[in-house]
Amino acid sequence: MTAYRAAVRRTVAVTPLMRRITLGGESLRDYSGSGLPDESCRVVFPGEITRNYTIRRRDPAAEEIDIDFVLHDGGVASAWAAAVEPGAEITISGAPAGKYHPAPDVPWRRLIGDATALPAIGRAVEELPAGARALVVVVVDNPNERQTFDTQGDVDIEWVYARSGDAGDALRRIACDRDLPEGPGYTWVAGEAAATRDIRRRFRHTFGLTADRYDTVGYWRLGAERWERRYQEVAGIVDPKLAAADAIEDDEQYFDAVDDIYAEVGL
Numbered sequence: 001m002t003a004y005r006a007a008v009r010r011t012v013a014v015t016p017l018m019r020r021i022t023l024g025g026e027s028l029r030d031y032s033g034s035g036l037p038d039e040s041c042r043v044v045f046p047g048e049i050t051r052n053y054t055i056r057r058r059d060p061a062a063e064e065i066d067i068d069f070v071l072h073d074g075g076v077a078s079a080w081a082a083a084v085e086p087g088a089e090i091t092i093s094g095a096p097a098g099k100y101h102p103a104p105d106v107p108w109r110r111l112i113g114d115a116t117a118l119p120a121i122g123r124a125v126e127e128l129p130a131g132a133r134a135l136v137v138v139v140v141d142n143p144n145e146r147q148t149f150d151t152q153g154d155v156d157i158e159w160v161y162a163r164s165g166d167a168g169d170a171l172r173r174i175a176c177d178r179d180l181p182e183g184p185g186y187t188w189v190a191g192e193a194a195a196t197r198d199i200r201r202r203f204r205h206t207f208g209l210t211a212d213r214y215d216t217v218g219y220w221r222l223g224a225e226r227w228e229r230r231y232q233e234v235a236g237i238v239d240p241k242l243a244a245a246d247a248i249e250d251d252e253q254y255f256d257a258v259d260d261i262y263a264e265v266g267l
């Protein structure tokens with residue numbers, strides 16, 4: 001996998017809990033994008049620890065990308081982002097990829113996410129064609145975490161306030177308990193992984209939505225350390241089943257199978 005070395009050029013506080021880091025370097029001129037607004041890269045932190053982050057802004061001519069980091073308690077990535085100064089070097093890798101794919105003629109799109117999804121939501125809103133209808137609901141810690149976006153779209157943004165430990169439940173309520181606008185739209189949900197997993201199952205199995213009507217993406221996990229400990233205990237059972245599931249070609253059937261494998265062992 002190609003690695004791109006870059007240096008921190010500048011930092012800015014987007015909000016008290018969101019720090020924008022502009023990375024620059026010659027190698028970023030060749031770092032081509034997927035064109036999807038939720039495209040992400042893998043950032044390699046000291047100790048070879050990797051985490052996924054959305055590319056909030058790309059400027060090949062200036063050899064720059066912006067990444068917006070949520071500052072939270074614990075975590076290598078968050079601690080790095082909170083403290084880093086211009087000049088520090090970092091590596092990014094991975095071909096940028098995303099999942100946001102409403103059909104071009106969709107009458108409305110819903111974007112639902114917690115703070116980690118804001119960079120992708122911001123890009124998606126800013127890239128909307130003139131008049132395109134979007135309903136956006138974002139769960140953030142408090143009103144100081146709201147952001148504004150320039151857009152040609154017809155956009156309603158609602159802010160819901162919850163601490164990170166409650167963000168998943170807020171996402172579940174927003175995604176599953178609200179009436180949808182008329183017509184066949186598209187819903188994109190990203191945020192806490194247990195919540196996005198539940199939401200995908202509800203969309204598919206309770207509401208009967210077809211796969212072209214939604215995408216859900218787990219961005220982070222509440223209690224990640226507990227999940228990882230349990231995973232290590234049951235890896236011998238889980239890993240062969242996951243390897244077998246790789247043969248399933250249909251994405252949604254694959255996600256169902258993986259959910260079942262994890263659920264059987266309490267993950």
Ligand SMILES: Cc1cc2nc3c(=O)[nH]c(=O)nc-3n(C[C@H](O)[C@H](O)[C@H](O)COP(=O)(O)OP(=O)(O)OC[C@H]3O[C@@H](n4cnc5c(N)ncnc54)[C@H](O)[C@@H]3O)c2cc1C
Pocket residue numbers: 040051052053054055067068069070071072073074075076077078079115116117119120164217218219220221222223224225
């Ligand atoms: C495709 C994709 C795109 C992403 N884009 C972004 C982005 O643009 N900006 C962004 O900030 N994040 C983004 N994320 C989420 C980010 O990768 C995770 O939050 C990651 O876990 C942070 O790593 P860490 O080293 O700081 O914490 P970890 O070492 O992973 O976790 C340490 C502790 O912090 C907790 N934790 C982790 N993340 C959060 C959080 N956000 N809020 C509260 N507690 C948390 C964990 O439960 C754990 O207890 C994205 C994730 C994916 C998969």
